[in-house]
Amino acid sequence: MTSQPETVQSNGRHYAKPQAPVVVVCVDGCEPDYITQAIQAGAAPYLKRMLAQGSSLLGDCVIPSFTNPNNVSIVTGVPPSVHGICGNYFYDEAADREVMMNSPEYLRAPTLLSAFANAGALVAAVTAKDKLRTLLGHGLKGICFSAEKADKATVAECGIDKVLELVGKPVPSVYSADLSEFVFAAGVRLLETRKPDLMYLSTTDYVQHKCAPGTPEANAFYAMMDGYLAKLDALGAVIALTADHGMSPKTDAAGNPRVLYLQQELDALLGEASTRVILPITDPYVVHHGALGSFATVHANRAPLDQVRAVLCNLPGVEQVLTRDEAVQRFELAGDRIGDLIVIGDHLTVLGTSALRHDLTGLTVPLRSHGGVSEQKVPLLFNRPLRGVAPGRRLRNFDVFDLALNHASATL
Amino acid sequence: MTSQPETVQSNGRHYAKPQAPVVVVCVDGCEPDYITQAIQAGAAPYLKRMLAQGSSLLGDCVIPSFTNPNNVSIVTGVPPSVHGICGNYFYDEAADREVMMNSPEYLRAPTLLSAFANAGALVAAVTAKDKLRTLLGHGLKGICFSAEKADKATVAECGIDKVLELVGKPVPSVYSADLSEFVFAAGVRLLETRKPDLMYLSTTDYVQHKCAPGTPEANAFYAMMDGYLAKLDALGAVIALTADHGMSPKTDAAGNPRVLYLQQELDALLGEASTRVILPITDPYVVHHGALGSFATVHANRAPLDQVRAVLCNLPGVEQVLTRDEAVQRFELAGDRIGDLIVIGDHLTVLGTSALRHDLTGLTVPLRSHGGVSEQKVPLLFNRPLRGVAPGRRLRNFDVFDLALNHASATL
Known part of the structure; x- marks a missing residue:
């Protein structure tokens, strides 16, 4: 050279x-x-x-x-x-x-x-x-x-x-x-x-x-x-x-996964289809984590953003909720490829959509994940x-x- | 009975x-x-x-x-x-x-x-x-x-x-x-x-x-x-x-302790004796952790509180800094027994005062601590x-x- x-x-x-x-x-x-x-x-x-x-x-x-x-x-x-x-x-x-x-x-x-x-x-x-x-x-x-x-x-x-x-x-x-x-x-x-x-x-x-x-x-x-x-x-x-x-481990002491099903919670509290939860960990290889990580983005759709944020902030297991602008600023994300809000789970909690949409049968040992x-x-x-x-x-x-x-x- | x-x-x-x-x-x-x-x-x-x-x-x-x-x-x-x-x-x-x-x-x-x-x-x-x-x-x-x-x-x-x-x-x-x-x-x-x-x-x-x-x-x-x-x-x-x-482990991958010496940093940036750092983990039994935990309180003494806070927030390893009132509110602390500010280290960082005041010779294995x-x-x-x-x-x-x-x- x-x-x-x-x-x-x-x-x-x-x-x-x-x-x-x-x-x-x-x-x-x-x-x-x-x-x-x-x-x-x-x-x-x-x-x-x-x-x-x-x-x-x-x-x-x-x-x-x-x-x-x-x-x-x-x-x-x-x-x-x-x-x-x-x-x-x-x-x-x-x-x-x-x-x-x-x-x-x-x-x-x-x-x-x-x-x-x-x-x-x-x-x-x-x-x-x-x-x-x-x-x-x-x-x-x-x-x-x-x-x-x-x-x-x-x-x-x-x-x-x-x-x-x-x-x-x-x-x-x-x-x-x-x-x-x-x-x-x-x-x-x-x-x-x-x-x-x-x-x-x-x-x-x-x-x-x-x-x-x-x-x-x-x-x-x-x-x-x-x-x-x-x-x-x-x-x-x-x-x-x-x-x-x-x-990190994402379980309680007994090894049970700690999953916060965000879509389920938001549907119950704000009405079905009022929000859309996206889990950007999802990919074709999910056996070892069940598509469960500690990060999600939420599109507010028909619900007022402040209300969605308040609901999310009060859910046990949520560590922080940021608006798109805050997330772009804090985490240098691409604003057009995240939702209106991003949600971060605490160190022992993963975020899911609804229980029915996650197959946990592949988890043969206590869940460990990231995000x-x-x-x-x-x-x-x-x-x-x-x-x-x-x-x-x-x-x-x-x-x-x-x-x-x-x-x-x-x-x- | x-x-x-x-x-x-x-x-x-x-x-x-x-x-x-x-x-x-x-x-x-x-x-x-x-x-x-x-x-x-x-x-x-x-x-x-x-x-x-x-x-x-x-x-x-x-x-x-x-x-x-x-x-x-x-x-x-x-x-x-x-x-x-x-x-x-x-x-x-x-x-x-x-x-x-x-x-x-x-x-x-x-x-x-x-x-x-x-x-x-x-x-x-x-x-x-x-x-x-x-x-x-x-x-x-x-x-x-x-x-x-x-x-x-x-x-x-x-x-x-x-x-x-x-x-x-x-x-x-x-x-x-x-x-x-x-x-x-x-x-x-x-x-x-x-x-x-x-x-x-x-x-x-x-x-x-x-x-x-x-x-x-x-x-x-x-x-x-x-x-x-x-x-x-x-x-x-x-x-x-x-x-x-x-x-939590409080080390890098090689097992070296990650210590942020707060008093040292504050003295260098704001002047000696302008603040006082208290480590409430300190007790007579310190061999296994060197009096190093992930929590400290700081008395601002002669330095403006906003300035002390800004300095602390910028130190790598600091996860959050709260004023006394915020700490009392968030963590239900006794306001008269903490400093003007509380400082929390990130999950891999402990807070010390000055390198000279911590004896790490007792750490025969990689430091693990809490706070x-x-x-x-x-x-x-x-x-x-x-x-x-x-x-x-x-x-x-x-x-x-x-x-x-x-x-x-x-x-x-």
Whole structure:
């Protein structure tokens, strides 16, 4: 890359070109305590060493603390107000229909991954689920595939084929820890064989939805991850690790889910069809959380906004209710893709529509979920010391590429 | 108790006299997930059965989510605005001194335990630490002793002597899980030998400050507790279990404590001695948390209140700042025993004064603490179904005697 410019610009931010391969890992649902507890239990010897020599910070993810808005924020370096993805779903009032935002046509900003590729860098992105691949890979002239559909990857679509052969593993089940392991294994093999300048690895939170930090199953997941991170480090990578969001139990002490069914409550108190509740966590993969998160948006329709807000504020389990303008201001959301109000549940409460519309039979263990402010704090970890980060700067998970490329020392 | 009135009144609330022995347990620092995870791990078979047949609810503790304000709220049935104990410390502006509130002279309301004893019931209270005994036992004509000083109990002072003989255990270390085990063991022996009508057992959070829910050490604690609860149940007790507060990790992912040193920040930004920060968690037992919790009060002294508030609101790690009036309104605090402002840290941040004034050498494991709104949700568990609890009622931990005496069925 000697003849190319020293920095790459994307969405108003400047990123230095990497001197060594840079690997940014987004560990889905990685509440910081998962790592703390894994280190405590002796399950993550590499992470322990990495953080003793490198950097450990916390950052704020974007609200709603869901997967898509945060992965897109990370790869664009900007919040949903700029890139437009503030959930999996929104309600298009003009067209009177609920719209899924899983496809790139809803993306309002290019990714920094595509900017680096356009500037001549070899860029690779591996996601666990295929739903993210099309968003993250939008416009990317490089390698981009999902573990879920690793066997379907073609050079034309994904910049690579024969992925199963490369990784030496079969296609994993979409509901398994193996799906994330495949992502790490692929990252290591890509670094060994293709030597990308910039790589983004994004896992799935199947394990985190089921297992609390420090439990044997959670520690096993982080031990697996630890082994692959050690390999990436041994291959000379600058590693940066963050999360799309945290994870909290959403149950009482007995393990019963604590669900506040908002549509049901609003229908009873204000009349049917007077409001419309949208749960932007809803997507085709809901078995492990029953489409229950701690964030909802509400369209007031035929009810006075103040009245809807007052009703919502009084419901036990509601932590805060903001108007569209307040939400746009506070959480940098795209105002045209949220309702008149946003509702955030408390740290032990998830928000549903109506009991009949949520299938909880898939919940074989006590519900753990995310979406609220209680899941906003995420790790920002680097296997290098950071230099020149302004004290008092509010760090975000979508600063991870800035920190890795502009502030992590290329050498220890 | 046939000739006595059917209800006992205390601080404006009415409590039915127990038909069977009622045991209320306050498990210090019992974040609900400790119980969920212990049940999941198979470590709490009695609790699993108890909650399948009885009742599992969550309630809000009082803020600050510290031990003394909450234990006192539980045994008085009223918030700090009535009983006056809103921390371990307050700053007496008139006398210009910091005052410890560990003794009963600061108590502004009698306990319901003393009211029951006065009405002829045999009442027993056992605390882990002696600091609580004098507050909880104030005015109580019954049995009241601490595990910490079990060997010092006399009939004159504690209504009982030869406690070690009764329990068959030595005096435990004040920093140990044994201190809490002694409380449970004493409860079982008291129920076997003295048959109190009403018993209050209050443990210490030594284990919860050190171990996350679901870890082997935490599960071992709850397995111990589970065994004693099963014995109390077998002896025919109506069991009600709650907590004084929850517990959160207060570290980054590497396990480093996240401390915001408020006095240091305010001194630097507003000038030395322009404000005074009080940490009401401070008490003589600070080894396991370094006197670091997520709540502080600030006296503005010579700085304009608006300016102090603005400075505090901008500090990373601060979740909310309220004026005295707002705090009295929102959290039912005693306005004369808090500062001009109260400050609440976010769920991963504790508030200190200055780095030099906190000894963190006792923190052998990643810091876990409490004090904020993030530790407000606590279990309310009963080995009986509850009847007649109004739907939508906001439950508090200090409703536990009301729920046990007025709403739990005497028989299954």
